[in-house]
Amino acid sequence: MNLAAALMPVMRRLDPETAHNLSLRALRLGLAGRDATPDDPILATPAFGRLLKNPIGLAAGFDKNAAALTALGRLGFGFVEAGTVTPRPQPGNPRPRLFRLEEDAAVINRMGFNNAGLEVFLANLRRAGRTTAAVGANVGINKEGADPERDYPALVNALSPHADYLTINISSPNTPGLRDLQSEARLTAILSAITTDKPVFVKIAPDLSPEGLEAVISVALARSIAGLIISNTTLARPDTLRSPRKTETGGLSGAPLFGPSTAMLARAHQLCGGKLTLIGAGGISTPEQALAKILAGASLVQLYTGFAYGGPALIPALKSGLAALLRARGFSSLAQAVGAGA
Template sequence: MIFAPKALMPLMRLMDAETAHKLTIKALKAGLVGAETRPDDAILATRMFGRTLANPIGLAAGFDKNAEAVNEVARLGFGFVEAGTVTPRPQSGNPRPRLFRLTPDRAVINRMGFNNDGLEVYLENLRRVDKHRVVFGANVGINKEGAEPERDYPALVSAVGPYADYITINISSPNTPGLRDLQGEARLAAILSGIESSKPVFVKIAPDLADDGLEAVISVCVQHGVAGLIVSNTTIARPATLKSPLKRETGGLSGAPLFAPSTAMLAKAYKLSAHKLVLIGAGGVFGAEDAFAKILAGASAVQLYTGFAYQGPAMLRPLKIGLAKLLRERGFGSVEQAVGAGL
């Protein structure tokens, strides 16, 4: 069973967002959050990354930047866990405050700036991950200063490869200057051409890519043997529907307002990739219907972050029960059968 977090969520919201996040990581490491011991519905089992996942719901990168609590997070009931973004050298990120809750919008704006303890600490933490029980993804990025993307990404992929089931190349955070420029055809091709990996490599893209930019990314990824895309990272757009007074803060917007644009981009990517890439849907998932919509739009798996930050671990079981129910109601016998069926 999962203990305490649901009751503690209102208290956590009284703290500033970054302090609450740090306390959550500490609570997980201390074993104070408990674990989900009930098995998942068999209809949710799916095959990805060369592993069988008990369910297609994963935790996105950004929550556990240093891979400190991967085992503990996995015990909450996730089908897979992604940790990072890790950079070659430690960096403190942007000045605080840099993480903002837009509560009326069920959204978050962050301008963290890849704050992490660096590759050496990350690798040390990965040595403690239970490879038999945890399906794990390593998310890698570059330092704000002194970076050489064509050198750094291949080196990072090589370093984390022995510990990961898949590796995600983050070229789409809006909080590292120039990073999103790496989504351009020539730069991305140069990076990917230097990568050698026996593990599946995914590229995480921005929801703000134009249609021709998306087409170019997909073409380059297919040419260079990339396994798939994560659609999508946070957005720099600010929808007119935002109500929070914090809506003008600089950074990437995530949460409910990202659901529609990220799902639309997911559907485009599914059509353009023509089954040559595996897609993971991220952005604005708060419940079973959101997850199901991502799968119907072409996602083989779904990631949570902001929804998890707002609702805590207690969201996972009803989400999975609801997703199993939706699959059966629509006549699907597995997650795989539903992938892209809405298109």
């Protein structure tokens, strides 16, 4: 981990997308090291048909093409979600499209599902060495020529044999019309066409109305979906933002997303009555924030912006801190804490 920590200040001086690509290359070369510290047993979490060593996951968007799964699995994550992958390769939106808001511990991106397509993703997934971390595949649709009712099921069918779970991404703000798929009718049509024996999750936007959230949960329960990831990035721009980059177009992630995404998570937990597995994402960079997501109803949590800023050293710090917090609250297992504060 020492080399990775030494490189972080250098990466922060580079263009964000260049730094991201170099990080992936460093991971593939084994330069990020590994977390060799045994996980505290209190963090063990059943999910995706297996027992995860901890509930800390990496969100989709970091490893879009499943190119560094083996290396990421060595960093101490309980699970790693690759993607978003689309049926055909696409370049995404013009650069620059990724912006640091350092004053706000946030990021704005308008990447536009840039990825190498299903064939490359699938080859990388097959090639990846198995680690103790579970692997998820996040799937989306191309900007042009998409048929959601055709494309999502085809992606799920192709990837199911090689992933522990699948995520249906209908909430990125950077593909025109994608968020319209969160409507009850469109989501029902997509999920009705999917057949797999692997757990399926739906990733939703924090900008959904209360009625929209109720509709998504109703469809998920009716279609026997495993759970929801709450949430994707937001189009909102809080008045508290200080960075001169705050006016950039795209989805905002990081610290400003913590409050709204956690409130939505708690509401979803109440609405689904424990019948869905909820994965909390948005603004996590401390053990206290991870615990807050769990108390709000999350069985698992995911990082992205916090990992981008904190680097690999953040993972062991989160795990040890979360274990200590759980014990300090009188919990003997993570499962006891899920939803305890909702």
